[in-house]
Amino acid sequence: MTASNNRGPAERPARAITKTLQDGVRRTVLPSGLRIITESIPTTRSASLGVWVGVGSRDETPALSGASHFLEHLLFKGTQKRSALDISAEIEAVGGETNAFTTKEYTCYYARVLDADLPLAVDVLCDAVANSVLDPADVETERGVILEEIAMHDDEPGDEVHDVFTEAIFGPGTALGRLISGTEATISPMTRAQINRFYRARYKAPQIVITAAGNLDHGSVVRLIRAALAGTPLDTAGAPAAVRDGSKRHRVKPPATVVRHRDTEQAHLVLGCEGLGRDDERRFAQGVLNNVLGGGMSSRLFQEIREKRGLAYSVYSYGSQYADAGVFAVYAGCAPGKAEEVLELIRAELAAVAAQGVTATELARGKGMAKGTYVLGLEDTGSRMSRLAKSELLYGDMMSVDELLARVDAVTLDEVNALAAELLTRPMSLAVVGPFDDGAFPPAS
Template sequence: MIVKEVLPNGLTLVTESMPHVRSVAIGVWLKRGSRHETPSQTGISHFIEHMVFKGTRNRPAEVIAAQVDSIGGHMDAFTAKEYASFHLKVLDEHLPLAVDILGDIVANPLFDPAEMAKEKKVIFEEINMVEDTPDDLVMELLTEAFWPNHPLGRPILGTKKSVSRFKRDELGAFFHEVYRPRNILISAAGHLDHKGALELIRRHFGELAPGGSGGNGGPPRPASKIVTRSKKELEQVHLCLAVPGFPQTHPDRYGMYILNTVLGGSMSSRLFQNVREKRGLVYSISSGVTAYSDAGVLTVYAGTSLDSVDEVVRLTIEEFRRMKGDRLPAEELRRAKDHLKGSLMLSLENTGSRMSHLARQEIYFGRRFSLDEIRGGIEAVTDDDVCRIAGKVFAGGMGVSILGNLGRYRPRATQLRM
């Protein structure tokens, strides 16, 4: 049973009772992420995510860690473009402590200057890790070029320059502006009852002063741009291609998921079979859909040799043309639908994934979609829908990023015509 409740101060609670399990996953979701930062604040949401675990007015950092470990719990957090999350998974009997800890770190962080100095070094290493991970780096290059001069195009981690400038007062001001009840959603799933969970949330979050919300700055304008970066130490060439996609709530979202599954979202997909299995040109090739509240992007990633880059690009664009020019065979459409439905069901078998699923639906749709509704949306997609969507998505504009030991190699714009 799923229940939603809005507290008097504007905070939203959504719970799902799963009586057959013993665990509870609970998360505090902030409906603000890196896209809500100004250029000078780039990375501040992620930095605050780190700092809330570094001590509160009631608990030093080591006590937070010790209390979670003492009950066998798992605590984690992340920052995304449009939201951030702090979550705990515990046995049902430890839910009161979990809510106490989450309430403390969200309401009472210290932002100690000494801890800030140390955590900046940690984040510098996180930025270095992206630089040393070519499939992450090539995607960062693509995003920045595809959505230029827009917060969706900036890195969630920020830059070493922006992070190094953060001061305690700036963190405190951003925190008190953003961490307000109307911006906070608490999602919980597992062996719980809504009434008991509500009492815990009221006790630890009910006194937060009302406030929150705000705009997101409007959608980005995609740019058809080719960006290259040479790194001599890389053995492979890593490339990404991007075309505009759909926002989260778009009525054609299910058709878009099926298009992506057929194109490169599974091992039986066209790109995987035609580029890797039949020709052996890559070790890894895949496509993916990323959707935000007012924008979306479909990307293709591949890792290959310098000699094969042009051929991989040619074959990928050839598949784009096939998607919009040819009807999807009934067998392929059926396989994609079953893949999506099976993946959905398997992904929701544990309390953590159910908690996250509830939160994301509430953030983007303001309501819950039942599994039957989602399965019905997938089943309603026709081959004509996929062809029509492909015609919109592969209409011309494309962003490209290429990373590797490139020498004098540069792609030609004529290679990218669809």
């Protein structure tokens, strides 16, 4: 996808403006600044709809850490015309499903229904996002639910270690280092008034993209959305918000080793460094490099640590990208007594790839994995709906499938090896969750 981070807010249209982006994909900008993008897939009998808000946990103050996630829970608890039961029952009565999730940079509310029931999905989701009443009793109920969710997450060391690593890289009090869920210390005192102010200040039409994919007609979807939002706080005048600014890099912390003691049967390790930002043109090369290192059963790390030595059941590498930052890391879960050996093997493999590069055969396999994963991931309406939204919200542009595959094909051996030499020699931080005390692992460097 082509980065367009310099694109500023467009001039506010006096009327809705519609254009065709690709075959079957159309985009309409409403006078409010809200964007509607659809992809027509006539061969399906389903439709997926998403309301995407360009607000996530990194947009919160430290005191309001977790507000975006708290709000995500509350918007399904009732509106001026629907109770929480009504919201779920109306969708389930037609065999559909609805849910939501929060990330560091955006929040999504989505539904998947039969094509004939798309009007219902539009009405229910738009009502929930625009007209939530945030009843004080519901705030208290969901506060308890979220605190249980936080406690449950703390009981999953394989998940917790990634949060520990993120805090080690960015710092626990920073925009990217804070937990998406917030903590008990921030969720417990958060008031209904604080959440409502966050809701009304952040959930503005220019920040919202509504996408749909399936057996649908774009014009009909636009009319349904306009009718559902008429007279709501989202029925205002504005211009689409620019993509999140990535021109100033988010600071990373000096390399650190962080050990979180847990009486577990397995040790969980994440070793990694600062990675590429979302608009870095080398992200395609990083995707190929990731596949070679730890992207599947044929990857170097999987073969070396699991297949040859049987030291870990799960071992993989991954990259996370944000507007102004990124991480590249390796995860492994193993017996506590094998942790030091596994860590040594990971470091050795990273050093070998940095020094010697990957082979032409590995390059071809890594590119094939990247292309196959992307195309096979677009086999359902939900993933296509997500593709539309992420292209608009995160990049401000939409790359066709053929264009994306061509970008992967264009990655050269020299590009991958140059990136490996730079990326894999960066200072590494280590996060460990397991039955260890501080000082059990040497300091990061």
